[in-house]
Amino acid sequence: MTQLASRPTDPTTPRPARPVPDLVTEIPGPRARAHVEFDHGLTSPSLPRAYPLVPVRGEGATIEDIDGNLFLDFAAGIAVNSTGHAHPRVVAAIQEQAAELLHYSASDFYLPIYARTCQRLGAISPFKGPTRVYLGNSGTEVVEASIKLARHVTGRQNLVAFLGGFHGRTYGSVSLTASKAKYHAGFGPLLPGIYHAPFGRVADLRWFDEVLFRRLVPADEVAAVIVEPIQGEGGYIVPEDGFLQGLRELCDRHGILLIADEIQSGPGRTGRMWAMEHWGVTPDILLTAKGLASGMPLGALIAPARLLEVWGAGAHGSTFGGNPVSCAAALATIDLLEEGLIADAAERGEQALEGLGPLADRFPGFVRDVRGKGLMLGVEFDTPEHAEEVQWVCFQRGLLVLECGTSAVRLSPPLVVTQEEIATALRIFGEAVEVVARVPRHVLEEAEAAGAVTGVEAGG
């Protein structure tokens, strides 16, 4: 139940609690449809837009749209709103900081909350000794920083990323990205010196010795390997046990830095502070963003001090990176994670995985796989169209989920999601799978008529 209401008239009148989901118009509603039309003439057509959700307000795991419909949010703004929408402690921290100081660049001056955030991130990092931290505004910015740092530290030029990986959309990070060809289409030449390895199976690691180092580039010219411990945009793909450990050994053997891109999988989302912990692997450089500041823009590159100390003054920086309001949101977020949200994510994740698992038996061949850790859950379907239709039917019934990979749907709710909300989401998701498995063409045609199924996969 939530206190959200579409158009509160008098703030002193208590609003009646509403169940969630609570749909009061057809979906999308008239205001949403009008807004989509308004938006289409103004915004960059490059934005992929998964479906016509027009959110205006949020609370916990609930999103209210422009028509006053309440949705159960298992998309969380692409796995971002870790502490839920408008967590009172995060909002208070933001308001307090905003009233004190909105901006003063930490690149050229000494911003107290910036250093305190770096200290806190060091303390929750997997690194044993002293750490140093660079703060940016987004995931892609800290990926770029890691490329520059790895080349600087090692004096080597080449980088290895993985097929299916997603690291962002600026030139360095999009060159590392290999989840969908459309991210590269028309943008070449990309950053040189990047190789893509197969992801996920222990046996795939042979590719390094048998193909990369033997035929393409000597190991001592490779600066870093960058890996998502669980691939995100590429399909919520969990590697085999032993894969990340094997990768760590391989990097150690050749003096190659291991960069963990935990921009989507951390902090806390997988039921551990960092997803790498599931396999007991410590990277050399850790990247995070998305959920770190509960929705305020912030990215972090965390590394042992000895690595970052190779950079001299001016080697890297940012006007806005580590904005004080974003830092305040991050500090409140980390408090909440440590006070219980990580443990909750593990518990709620188990509940969700147990509920989703039987779908593969109920719909054999249609549901191909159910996987994930904590609240980073993916369901693989037989075709991209079926994944898209399930996403659409969920939306129609008040549950927000998001496609990923080629034919998967991801569930990534805020970590504050309750047991009851998980149960509701499982019920709606199960119904959606059943509807699509039984009457796919009819559903797709309806969705196409409403202009909703775009044929463009969600990104991020």
Ligand SMILES: Cc1ncc(COP(=O)(O)O)c(C=O)c1O
């Ligand atoms: C694993 C991973 N790395 C990097 C990025 C890029 O982050 P941003 O969109 O904040 O630039 C994303 C975004 O989806 C991501 O999931």
